[in-house]
Each structure stands twice: as C-alpha cells, then as structure tokens.
C-alpha cells in the first residue's frame with residue numbers, strides 16, 4: 190500500500206462525480222434517443238462499478254435490460270436519475286471529507302466519521318487502506334518493476350484509476366477498446382508482460398479479446414487477468430475458460446491488484462525460463478532436438494503450402510569418441526561448442542533452424558535454398574570446421590578435427606511427413622561417412 194492511493198481515490202471520486210454530472214445532463218436532454226440512452230447507461234455502469242456504487246450498477250443493468258426489451262419506462266428512468274444523483278452527492282462528500290467508506294477488510298477499514306457521514310442511500314464500497322510500512326511493496330516488486338502492463342477498459346475513469354494505481358510499480362499502457370488492445374499487443378515494438386482486461390466492453394467483448402490474444406502465437410503466452418464489476422460466477426468461469434489466469438472484481442483495492450500482478454508476473458517469468466530451458470541445449474546454447482522438431486514441422490507445413498524447397502543437413506563430428514577418449518570430456522565439450530558456433534554463424538541470424546541433434550550430431554534446416562545454395566553451405570561448413578584447427582588424435586584427412594555432412598531435400602511429391610526427409614538426410618550422412626568422412630553428400634532432387 191502506498192500513500193498515493195489515498196490521493197488516487199479522491200481523484201477517482203471527483204472524476205466519478207463529473208461523470209455522473211455528465212450522465213445526468215445527457216439523460217435529461219429532451220431529444221435523446223434509445224441508442225444514446227443505452228450508451229450513457231453503460232458508461233455510468235462502468236464508472237459506478239469502479240467506485241463500488243452497487244445500487245447504481247444494478248439500476249443501470251436493469252435499465253439497459255429494459256431498454257433492450259423496449260420496456261424502459263419514464264418512471265424507471267427517473268429512478269435511475271435519482272440513483273445517479275444520490276451517488277454523485279455521496280462521492281462528492283466522500284472526496285471532501287477525505288474519508289471513504291470501507292468494506293470487509295478488517296485491518297484496513299476506515300469508518301466514516303459520524304459527523305460527516307456519507308448519505309445513507311447509495312451503498313458505496315470503495316476500499317481505502319491506510320498506508321502501511323514504507324518499503325513493504327518496493328522490495329518485493331524489484332524483479333518485475335519494468336514489466337509493461339496493458340490496461341484495457343472502455344470506461345475512461347476506470348482505466349485512468351487502474352493505470353494510476355499500477356504506475357507506482359510498472360510502465361502502463363492504456364487501451365480503451367478491445368480492438369485497440371489487440372493492436373497494441375501485436376505491436377512488435379511493445380513487449381507486454383501482462384494484460385488487465387475489462388470484461389464488458391461495447392464493440393469487442395473482453396472474452397473475445399482474450400480468446401484472440403490466446404489464439405495468436407505472438408501473444409498467446411502473455412498472462413491475462415480480467416477485471417470486472419460483474420458479480421456473476423458464470424462470467425468469472427467464462428473468463429477463466431477463455432484463458433485468463435485470474436478474475437479481479439471491481440471495486441478493487443490498488444495494493445491487492447498490485448500484489449496479484451506481482452505474483453502473476455513472477456510465475457510468468459519462471460514459465461518463460463522453463464520454456465527456454467526446455468528448448469535450448471545447455472552445453473552449446475543451440476536449439477535442442479525437441480525445439481528443432483517443432484521448428485521442422487512449421488517449416489515443413491510452410492514448404493507444403495508455398496512449394497518452396499526445404500533442405501535438412503545432418504552434421505556429425507568425425508571420430509568423436511576417439512577425440513573424447515584421448516583428450517578428455519572437457520576438451521570434447523569445447524570441441525562441440527566450437528562446432529556449434531561455426532554452425533550458428535553459417536546461417537546468419539536465422540539460428541532457430543540450427544540444433545544439437547544429440548551427442549556429437551547437429552542439424553541444420555535450410556528453407557528456400559536451391560541445391561547449389563545448400564551445397565555451398567555444406568562446403569563452407571566443412572572448411573570452417575577444418576579451419577578451427579583442433580588437433581585430432583585420429584584425424585581423417587589432415588591433422589585436424591573434421592565433420593561429415595548428410596543432406597536431403599524435401600520431395601515435393603511426398604506429402605507424408607518430415608520423417609522421410611530426416612531418413613534421407615540420415616542415409617546421405619551414412620554414405621558420407623562410409624566413403625571416407627570429412628565430406629558432404631547431398632541426396633535428392
């Protein structure tokens with residue numbers, strides 16, 4: 190809990206009162222049509238949800254529902270207007286008194302003073318906690334401090350309150366619609382670490398936004414937390430089913446939202462580390478076999494679609510067992526690392542197609558290369574490994590370490606699976622070894 194939260198609440202209450210003023214003006218306009226009434230009620234509902242004016246929230250929900258059924262009477266609208274007015278009065282008094290009505294949080298409750306108590310009518314549930322010991326938030330937050338959070342809310346008051354509450358700890362971006370949120374999330378310049386998503390938004394519903402984020406490979410892993418005034422268990426379940434990790438209810442306590450975000454970010458970072466560890470070969474830093482297999486599948490499907498060539502090279506260190514036995518495992522590891530560096534530099538940046546296939550064997554995927562191109566790469570690799578000039582106890586040609594390479598092209602008529610290509614490359618590697626090693630054999634068309 191930080192002291193700024195107190196100020197934040199006052200600003201929120203004032204902003205709510207301004208919203209309420211605006212809404213009263215609009216709903217009382219003589220020429221207002223049904224669509225505008227609906228929009229205005231929805232906006233009021235959003236703002237009322239953030240300050241916890243539950244009766245007003247319910248009144249607007251009932252009003253929107255009646256409107257949808259063409260059954261909103263003048264009397265009901267008058268009732269809503271009275272509710273808006275009462276909530277507005279209450280907010281102004283609370284902001285002025287500097288004391289807010291608290292709810293169920295026993296340790297942090299500040300009761301309204303009897304002398305300046307809030308009007309009884311609208312039941313407010315804004316939670317205000319007294320600032321706790323300084324630094325309690327800060328120390329724990331350190332590792333996630335620079336993680337960018339995207340706040341998505343169609344209600345400006347709500348978005349502003351949430352963003353202000355989170356800016357204490359994180360860089361925050363705000364989107365006022367689902368469409369905007371998807372644009373921000375897909376922007377490669379923006380590295381989002383978490384999305385706080387409003388559920389009920391007019392043009393694109395929060396559930397749809399969440400599903401789309403989860404369906405796109407570049408945004409699927411970003412944690413999504415719903416934040417909504419909805420009290421419905423069905424809404425909460427739908428949100429979690431759509432892929433969200435959590436569901437936070439409005440009105441919310443800024444310090445609790447911050448704490449939850451910290452926890453989710455920490456989990457997210459662990460997950461990312463685990464994912465990286467599961468895809469990377471520890472010794473060489475190259476992709477491991479598992480990661481290459483996934484990459485292979487993707488490239489295979491792309492090649493099927495585009496008709497572009499796809500080649501696979503398998504690279505095997507010659508007489509590695511003898512090398513290891515004579516020079517020791519440490520030298521063996523250094524040799525593998527050196528060969529890995531040669532391979533990685535041979536593909537210029539597109540390193541996701543290079544992998545340690547296992548033991549002393551490496552694999553290299555070459556999409557879109559002609560036969561001449563693939564042969565050039567193979568020749569370059571043979572030379573680059575030789576020029577490492579690692580003395581070999583059982584050399585093949587010269588005195589230094591060498592590799593054998595087997596390569597194959599995807600058969601454009603073969604629609605089965607990548608295994609055929611792998612088998613062909615393996616067969617070519619066998620031939621390269623069988624015919625004297627330190628050479629490349631590329632088979633296929």
Ligand SMILES: [Mg+2]
Pocket residue numbers: 235342343344387388389390391
């Ligand atoms: Mg909303």
